[in-house]
Amino acid sequence: MTSWLRWGLACTPLVLAGCALTPPPARVDTPTATVWHAPLPHGGAVDGLAAWWARWNDPLLVDLIERSQALSPTVAQAASRLAQARAAQQTARAALGPTLDGQASATRGFSEQLARVATTAQAGVQAGWEIDLWGGNTAAARAAGERLAGAQAQWHEARVSVAAEVALQYRGWRSCLQQLDVAERDAASRAETARLSDASERAGFTPPATAALARASAAEGRARAVQQRMQCEVDLKSLVALTGMEEPALRERAATAPPLPPESLMGLASLPAQVLAQRPDVYSAERDVAAASADVGTAQAQRYPRLSLQGSVGVGSVRVGGGSTEATTWSIGPLALQLPLFDGGRRAAQVDAAQARYDEAAALYRARVRQAVGEVEQALVRLQATAERRASADAAAQGYQTSLQATEARWRAGLASQVELEDARRTALAAQSALVALQLERESAWIALYRAAGGGWEPPAGAAQTAQTRTP
Template identity: 70%
Template structure:
């Protein structure tokens, strides 16, 4: 090829990328509009200002809970899985970034044999570098990298969500366990009280002051209380073993720490924003769903770009060494090109089907994102409703428990003085026991509502 023809060739080929690049692909929007409510349809605790939720459990005054959450997060398979997905997403990002850059390979070989050109035995060695680069005309590789970036950001948010889930689960389980132990103490006190009543009734029966039927009622009541306490003890043992599996603690150590009394939890543990949009911005699962929409949008663009021509440039530089009959010959070569253009003509509809599949995945991601936003709003409002309800019932439950306890104490004093029947005593005892257990359950319900609100508000995650 003459010099003038070479110049003409490069003059014709160099503008080609610019001409082809003018045919840009159009991907669907990377952000899907949503309309969160302007305000919560539920009352906010303490007027609702944005608070730090990251380690709210430290405000409970329970050092054991802090240690249990740290231990559970350290061994949680969910957190480990989230970390693995971050590593996978980061590796995918590196691979997608590499597709935008040239690649360089080294080659070397050596041989010895008969060479027809030299008509003799020759030793041949050669080495070289081979470079290639796909010019991303229509943004296929850039779109793939964008999708990888978005999924990495989503994976990092899901790692925080996994930690939030573990913290919420441990806090919920700890509250349940302490509630069970408190109810066990109530059941044991009740069994002891009924046992004493049964003993006195037996003495009165033997003295002829109490009818056999009345003494039998007292013994039945005592037996029922013992059975209830045994059942409650079994429930607490199950709760302890669940906590051991969740945190990896040794059971004797856990039981020893649980025996230490804790201070009462404060009425308010944290506050959240009055604007739903601010809370939704703290939800890692909503953020991940939004990033998935952006990634799916980029993948649609990448699939569309596969339907257009592809342009690649390659080049090489090398050296060769030949020795025959005591004579050594060196040869150095280099090339730029070819500049290769690949134009898809017929593929049986494969590329079109890939675009349709990518578009369907985008539509699915958009629908899931909208559903995730609605779910997030619902979860926050449900937790707020539960908090409001427990706050409203708290005073009444305390008054009821105290009143029924006073009534029982008075009825028991009257029974000991012979002024009340055993039936009256058992009725007062049953009512007092139910009220005391209801108050303990209400306290657990309120703490569970705080835990639900913590989880629903995103656990203090920030983009």
């Protein structure tokens, strides 16, 4: 009977080896459009995004982005998670192999067997190995590797996000300075008009009400310029806080206005799948699905028997008086088989929980893909709209400025009233401000497209091909 029991226990792993883990698929299909439905800003070429910020022809912007990425807590947090994921992968890989521990001890005392005082010393090495019968540990290592790849992509995503934030803040400050220049020139023009009106009133050629209107307009211009200056100072303080650059140095380097960025800063491939493949957040979400699939396999493996093997090698010595005795020992075993019999449904619940996490990761991945396509499409629409409005805005600003100059000449000749002059001035100011705002809107759309297209991050080889294969 003992012999049959021994053979039964030895053959149990072979019988159960027919059971295979059945985790859900590591990849899920996400139907996306085969082409973009918004106009593409190719500009005659399709360029990469790796050195995209250098194409703005503004070295200060590049420096500010590098500074902000070095100081950003978001990037630091992503780097910390990357280090943790790397450590978790090392831990999971270590579980696949045997463990080896060394120990040593020494004692001195009275030995009853020898009836004398003796010194005993021993040292040894103990080894243990859990045989991965069902691939549970392999699945855990695979999940850790997927999470490490996702953490690397998230680190890149954090850098892209910080770069976009700094660029928006910097270009907003530059635009504010342009608006301030318009406001100050307008305030100076209004002040000159008020001076001439006061002189004409004293000479008896201008009614007091008209002169009062000119002074009120000058006061309004000064107030608008002060308000605009305050907004520019606030934007500057925010930029200093983001980048850590000293404010005097930033002011000095920003004294020279950079040239406007090119009209076409980048192009997009015709297939959305190629853009989705270079989005670090989409890539990370895809890795989360694969990791969750492996977690299901790990949870399933916990429901099956576990086989482990241990062994040890040691040496020892006993010294009594002037003599000593040495011995070497070794052992292999025990070969232990652990059979899960009853756990109240705990292991089954763990499988259900892992499956639920997988379903959640798959849903989040599909949502991230749809969001990515939507963000690219929206940025393309904004770029196209700003391009179409630019010619009209230029023509409007130039026309209103010409009208203001003509009205001012007529006013000086006494052929136009003060009210007509101020109406023409306000219209011209609004057109110039709208032109500056449109330029900022276009730059913001370029930055949004840069971020939506992955920000120059390049996934591992094969990721783009995989994404294109999944696209119908």
